[in-house]
Amino acid sequence: MLENLLPPLNSHNLPYPDTIHPIVVHFVIAMVLFAIVCDAIGFFNKNPRLLEVGWWNIFAATTWIFVAVIFGQIEAGLATPYPAVVSDLNLHTLIGWSLSAILAVITGWRYIIRLRTKDSLPVAYMGFNSFLLVIVLFQVYLGDKLVWVYGLHTEAVVEATRGGLL
Amino acid sequence: MVLSSLAPLLAAANGLPYRIPIHPNLVHLTLGLFILAIAFDIVAALYPLETPIFKFLAIPVQSSNLYDVGWFNLVAAAIITFFTVAAGFYEIILAEPPMDMVSPWGLGAMDTMIWHGVGGVVLLGLIVGMTIWRGFQRYVWREDRARQVQWSYLLAGLGIFVLMFAHGTLGAHLAADFGVHITADRLLREGLTPNAQLLNILIKH
Numbered sequence: 001m002l003e004n005l006l007p008p009l010n011s012h013n014l015p016y017p018d019t020i021h022p023i024v025v026h027f028v029i030a031m032v033l034f035a036i037v038c039d040a041i042g043f044f045n046k047n048p049r050l051l052e053v054g055w056w057n058i059f060a061a062t063t064w065i066f067v068a069v070i071f072g073q074i075e076a077g078l079a080t081p082y083p084a085v086v087s088d089l090n091l092h093t094l095i096g097w098s099l100s101a102i103l104a105v106i107t108g109w110r111y112i113i114r115l116r117t118k119d120s121l122p123v124a125y126m127g128f129n130s131f132l133l134v135i136v137l138f139q140v141y142l143g144d145k146l147v148w149v150y151g152l153h154t155e156a157v158v159e160a161t162r163g164g165l166l
Numbered sequence: 167m168v169l170s171s172l173a174p175l176l177a178a179a180n181g182l183p184y185r186i187p188i189h190p191n192l193v194h195l196t197l198g199l200f201i202l203a204i205a206f207d208i209v210a211a212l213y214p215l216e217t218p219i220f221k222f223l224a225i226p227v228q229s230s231n232l233y234d235v236g237w238f239n240l241v242a243a244a245i246i247t248f249f250t251v252a253a254g255f256y257e258i259i260l261a262e263p264p265m266d267m268v269s270p271w272g273l274g275a276m277d278t279m280i281w282h283g284v285g286g287v288v289l290l291g292l293i294v295g296m297t298i299w300r301g302f303q304r305y306v307w308r309e310d311r312a313r314q315v316q317w318s319y320l321l322a323g324l325g326i327f328v329l330m331f332a333h334g335t336l337g338a339h340l341a342a343d344f345g346v347h348i349t350a351d352r353l354l355r356e357g358l359t360p361n362a363q364l365l366n367i368l369i370k371h
Contacts, residue, residue, distance in 0.1 A: 011343075017270060018338045030198020034242055052231040053238050060202055084365050115226070140194075144186045147341065149365065151350035154342045160354050 013078050013158045021071040022147065025140075028068050031061035032103070032136050036129050043126055048119040055114055062107040065100045072096050075153065082157075082166040085150045092142040099139060106132060180349045181260050187347045189257050192250035193337070197330060199243035200293055204323035207236035207315045233314040237304055244297040251290045258283055263344040264355065271335075275344050278336055285333040292326055 006015045035057035042050030073093070081089045106128055113125060151157040160166045180187070209216065210232035220227045263275035273281070299319060308314055345351025350360040358364060 011270075018335065018342060023334070026194045026198040027202060028198075029194040031202060033195070034199060034239060037242075038238065049231075049234055050238070053235050056206065056232065056235045057202070057239070060206075082360070084361055111225070140191065141186070144191065148180065148186050148190070148347065149349045150360065151345065151348040151354075154345055154348055154351050156345050156348075156351035156354045157360075160359075165354075165359060 009078070011155045011158060012153045013080060013161075014075070014153065019075055019153050021068060021075045022143070024064060024068040024071055025143065027064040028061050029136065029140055031057045031064065032132065035061060036133050039121060039126065039129055043121050046120070051119070051121060055110055058103070058107055058110055062103045065103050069096050069100050079146075079152045080158075080161050081150075081152065082161065085146065085152065088142055088145055088150070089152075092139065092146060095135065095139045095142070099135060102132065102135065180347045180352065181262055182257065182347055187257055189250060189253040190337075190341070192246060192253055193334075195246045196243055196250045196293070197334070199239045199246065200330075201327065203236050203239035203243060204320065204327070206232050206239065207323070208320055210236060211313055211315055211317075211320060229312070230314075233304070236315070237300060240293075240297050240300055244294050247290050247293050251286045254286050255283065257347060261340070261346045262352075263340070263346050267344070269336075269339040269343050271339065273336075273339070275340075275346075278339050278344070282333065282336040282340060285329070285336065289326070289330065289333060292329070296322065296326070 009015055010017065012018065035054045038050045038054035038057065041047065042054060076089060076093055079085075079089065109125065109128075113121065146152050147154075157166065210229045213227070213229040213232065258279055261275075261279060263279070265275055268274055269278055271278075296319070299322075300315070303315055303319065308316070340346045341348060345355070349365065353360045353364070
């Protein structure tokens with residue numbers, strides 16, 4: 001019933017021209033990585049100004065990750081993954097939802113730190129940042145595989161799937 | 167499966183000497199950092215209107231800190247973008263797109279690559295120019311002003327967003343329509359099926 005309300009799917013198997021999730025993740029990836037860089041420089045050089053830049057970046061990343069997850073879920077649902085793709089797509093989905101929670105927690109923690117001791121960060125927070133860095137880089141790698149190895153939502157793969165070749 | 171017949175593919179299944187293209191990953195940083203830099207400057211410039219919102223959210227804000235985000239994110243974007251463009255040119259030189267099709271914008275592969283290449287250099291110039299402009303506003307012209315950026319600077323930033331959108335769409339066409347450097351698309355064009363075993367062999371070599 002619902003599919004009748006959507007525009008017909010195009011050659012990328014989407015109801016709109018191009019994938020949106022990879023655009024929205026620009027903001028999450030760039031903001032998380034830059035927040036970690038600013039925190040690290042600010043932490044070691046005791047620069048409160050850069051810590052503020054780190055805070056605003058992680059705050060922005062957290063607002064955007066929810067948009068990224070929603071579009072990711074929609075586009076994963078329309079991806080028609082072939083057998084080779086399934087496990088990576090599932091893992092990317094699981095980590096994506098988890099990251100929205102992880103980012104929300106770290107931003108909440110950072111909010112409290114910022115209210116209490118504005119000009120310094122606890123070592124534990126820097127540890128959490130390192131953990132976040134590893135997960136985000138791995139998540140980017142998985143997303144890269146979905147596009148650049150498996151070719152999800154590319155014309156060739158969609159055509160092959162519709163033709164029953166995949 | 168006869169592996170020897172796959173030898174040319176095993177060397178570089180995506181047409182690159184590495185498994186994942188580098189340019190699209192650096193693009194995350196260029197776009198993310200630039201767009202958020204302008205966005206934070208806009209938020210900072212309109213700060214007087216937003217005080218009730220930040221008060222409601224119970225977030226203490228100083229507009230000078232918002233301008234810091236606008237400045238440092240922009241500087242990072244300008245530095246990274248040199249590498250984004252360099253990686254882009256390397257990967258465009260190694261591209262082998264199908265020449266018998268057109269993009270949703272009616273452009274062939276060669277035209278799309280040329281426009282995306284030219285656009286990349288133009289955008290690099292604009293981002294660096296904006297960074298220099300921003301630096302003058304921050305440290306020289308408007309050092310003593312409450313509003314660190316000119317309205318014309320913010321307007322120019324919004325104009326560049328439009329250009330970036332068109333430019334990014336050309337890049338998306340190269341990937342999602344022409345399948346440039348996408349392993350599965352290249353296999354399918356060779357008449358092979360990217361099933362799990364074949365992909366594993368190709369990726370691990």
